[in-house]
Amino acid sequence: MFDLDRWQEILATIRQNKLRAFLTGFSVAWGILMLVVLMGSGEGLANGIQHQFRDDAVNSIWVRSGQTSIPHKGLQPGRTVRFTNEDHEVVARDIDGVEYITSRFYPRGELAVSYKGETGSYDIRSVHPDHQYLENTLVSKGRFLNDLDIAEYRKVAAIGERVKDGLFGDAPAVGEYININGIPFRVIGLFRDEGGESEEEKIYLPISTAQKAFAGGNRIRMFMLTTGEEELAKTEAMTEEIKQTLAQRHNYSPDDRRAVFINNLNEFFQRFVNLMAGIRIFVWIIGIGTILAGVVGVSNIMMIVVKERTKEIGVRKALGATPGSILGLVLQESVLITAVAGYVGLVLGVALLEAGGRVLPESEFFINPGIDLPLALAATALLVVAGTLAGTVPALRAARVQPVEALKDE
Amino acid sequence: MLRLEKVNKSYTVGQNRLHVLKGIDLEIDGGEMVSIMGPSGSGKSTLLNVLGILDRYDDGEYHLADTLIKGLSETRAAYYRNQLLGFVFQSFNLIPFKTALENVALPLYYQKVSRRKRNRIAMEYLDKVNLVDWAGHLPGELSGGQQQRVAIARSLITRPKVILADEPTGALDSQTSLEVIEILRAVNREGTTVVLVTHEHDISEMTDRVIHLLDGVIGHEQTNGGGPKPAVAGDGPEARAGGGD
Numbered sequence: 001m002f003d004l005d006r007w008q009e010i011l012a013t014i015r016q017n018k019l020r021a022f023l024t025g026f027s028v029a030w031g032i033l034m035l036v037v038l039m040g041s042g043e044g045l046a047n048g049i050q051h052q053f054r055d056d057a058v059n060s061i062w063v064r065s066g067q068t069s070i071p072h073k074g075l076q077p078g079r080t081v082r083f084t085n086e087d088h089e090v091v092a093r094d095i096d097g098v099e100y101i102t103s104r105f106y107p108r109g110e111l112a113v114s115y116k117g118e119t120g121s122y123d124i125r126s127v128h129p130d131h132q133y134l135e136n137t138l139v140s141k142g143r144f145l146n147d148l149d150i151a152e153y154r155k156v157a158a159i160g161e162r163v164k165d166g167l168f169g170d171a172p173a174v175g176e177y178i179n180i181n182g183i184p185f186r187v188i189g190l191f192r193d194e195g196g197e198s199e200e201e202k203i204y205l206p207i208s209t210a211q212k213a214f215a216g217g218n219r220i221r222m223f224m225l226t227t228g229e230e231e232l233a234k235t236e237a238m239t240e241e242i243k244q245t246l247a248q249r250h251n252y253s254p255d256d257r258r259a260v261f262i263n264n265l266n267e268f269f270q271r272f273v274n275l276m277a278g279i280r281i282f283v284w285i286i287g288i289g290t291i292l293a294g295v296v297g298v299s300n301i302m303m304i305v306v307k308e309r310t311k312e313i314g315v316r317k318a319l320g321a322t323p324g325s326i327l328g329l330v331l332q333e334s335v336l337i338t339a340v341a342g343y344v345g346l347v348l349g350v351a352l353l354e355a356g357g358r359v360l361p362e363s364e365f366f367i368n369p370g371i372d373l374p375l376a377l378a379a380t381a382l383l384v385v386a387g388t389l390a391g392t393v394p395a396l397r398a399a400r401v402q403p404v405e406a407l408k409d410e
Numbered sequence: 411m412l413r414l415e416k417v418n419k420s421y422t423v424g425q426n427r428l429h430v431l432k433g434i435d436l437e438i439d440g441g442e443m444v445s446i447m448g449p450s451g452s453g454k455s456t457l458l459n460v461l462g463i464l465d466r467y468d469d470g471e472y473h474l475a476d477t478l479i480k481g482l483s484e485t486r487a488a489y490y491r492n493q494l495l496g497f498v499f500q501s502f503n504l505i506p507f508k509t510a511l512e513n514v515a516l517p518l519y520y521q522k523v524s525r526r527k528r529n530r531i532a533m534e535y536l537d538k539v540n541l542v543d544w545a546g547h548l549p550g551e552l553s554g555g556q557q558q559r560v561a562i563a564r565s566l567i568t569r570p571k572v573i574l575a576d577e578p579t580g581a582l583d584s585q586t587s588l589e590v591i592e593i594l595r596a597v598n599r600e601g602t603t604v605v606l607v608t609h610e611h612d613i614s615e616m617t618d619r620v621i622h623l624l625d626g627v628i629g630h631e632q633t634n635g636g637g638p639k640p641a642v643a644g645d646g647p648e649a650r651a652g653g654g655d
Contacts (some may be wrong), residue, residue, distance in 0.1 A: 005519060005525055008525075012507060012508070013507070015507075018505050148539070150530050251515070264572065311503070312505055312506075315505060317488060317491075317504045318462070318464060318491060318497050319491070319492065319497070319516055319517045319519070319520060319564070320491050320492020320493075320517055320520035320568075321488060321520050322484065322485045322488040322491065323484045323485060324485065325520065333618075391569070404459050404464045404466045406467045407464070
């Protein structure tokens with residue numbers, strides 16, 4: 001392999017027919033280029049989809065109340081379904097597989113929020129402590145709500161970084177009291193959110209406190225829960241169970257699709273995961289197909305080369321070339337052409353992806369196209385294997401050349 | 411040096427079996443210069459191929475330099491060809507994209523001699539055939555006579571025991587032919603056995619012994635006493651007209 005003479009022999013033969021070597025290499029380079037661009041784009045698409053799910057836990061089920069739309073047990077349609085704390089407790093207690101669960105109650109009307117003369121209008125959500133796991137809330141200072149806050153109806157608030165910036169500026173916020181509709185709440189923590197800046201303009205209050213302070217009674221607007229590591233089928237069963245439970249409790253038909261809206265994000269996410277897997281397989285099939293076409297091309301050309309060089313091979317054998325050395329010569333040439341051409345294709349493909357990532361307009365669905373190092377290495381290994389495969393048949397044919405036949409003068 | 415005992419060789423052509431060598435007995439001593447003559451189809455090229463381990467034979471025995479050459483693997487055959495034999499062909503068979511020097515050095519490449527060393531030796535052999543000035547030229551830039559001299563240098567570089575030449579002058583005009591034979595003669599004088607196939611009488615007359623092959627058997631042998639005859643250019647004006655490289 002590291003025989004300098006051998007390499008010089010190979011380079012000499014390649015130099016003999018530059019155009020042919022170039023065309024051969026081109027088909028391989030093109031194959032790799034396509035594979036890299038396709039895989040990189042697939043990656044960009046996958047990143048885009050991941051981005052869509054960045055805000056909420058992908059293993060969650062969201063339950064919102066609505067209005068009945070079909071008559072049930074003599075009751076007219078059009079009744080509003082109202083969830084209560086009891087619904088939350090029943091679901092938390094009776095449904096198997098619930099990991100985290102939280103309810104949400106939105107105080108009615110616009111609530112003014114102020115601190116020492118600074119006022120602002122912010123989205124206020126009153127929730128259970130588990131909420132932070134559903135919305136990917138990242139506590140940056142202090143703490144989030146806890147069970148004691150709920151149990152003791154504490155007037156505390158976790159505020160987003162943007163709320164803090166708006167009300168406090170550079171001054172410390174944790175431990176200070178903000179005023180919500182005339183009621184003071186102590187700031188217990190700050191948070192960031194994967195979901196972006198709008199998610200950091202929120203204020204979270206303990207649901208029990210908010211229900212009391214803002215005349216909520218025991219009503220809740222919605223609740224959501226995560227399903228841990230449960231399988232998709234299990235989460236679908238859970239969704240069905242929740243539907244049945246709520247239908248019974250609120251006296252509506254389980255077939256009523258407008259009474260309660262249940263979104264199982266597991267399903268959505270699984271759908272996208274499947275889609276991405278499909279795209280990946282598709283990309284590989286096309287890429288491998290293209291490379292295969294290139295390999296067949298190389299094999300074909302090497303075949304012609306061997307045929308054209310039959311006489312030369314015969315001479316070499318007469319001079320003492322062993323079949324092994326002829327085999328190695330052809331194989332090595334094949335590997336060299338594929339490897340070099342493939343590498344060029346790889347580099348061009350990566351460059352193209354980089355350029356594309358810069359030139360293409362920002363898109364929520366196409367983020368950071370590119371391929372990672374292991375994949376690039378795998379592609380390179382694939383090339384060497386492909387080159388060997390491409391060279392095998394022609395090389396064997398070359399090794400079998402009979403000097404007598406080759407040296408016959410036509 | 412070369413000893414054939416009842417060597418048979420036949421080819422299958424389509425459905426027919428073609429018996430080419432019919433029990434050849436032949437002995438060529440070391441240091442001899444022998445020519446093989448015969449009409450086309452008499453089996454002389456096949457005989458030379460068997461002698462050159464380029465082709466197999468069916469039965470009998472062939473000893474080359476006291477080694478039985480029979481049923482060798484390709485690799486082993488390549489080894490003996492490289493070590494014991496040198497080939498000179500009618501159509502020279504130089505590798506077109508290699509310079510004269512590289513062509514001469516090629517057999518040493520298969521002996522794994524380093525590039526520098528084999529190029530140095532190749533230059534010595536080019537000197538023997540008076541082509542040092544052409545070392546960097548490709549075969550296509552050389553005349554037929556020059557190409558054949560390069561080929562002879564190539565056949566000599568491994569210091570083989572036997573040089574096998576298949577119609578070495580077949581593609582050359584008579585003046586150049588004489589030069590080439592002179593070189594082979596000189597090689598022979600240094601102790602190398604030379605076997606050549608030819609159909610030209612004035613070439614065969616310059617060898618020690620002529621073996622006439624007819625229809626796959628050795629017809630008669632003739633010994634040319636006392637080395638080469640003086641080079642007679644009895645072929646008229648064309649010999650002179652075509653001369654020179």
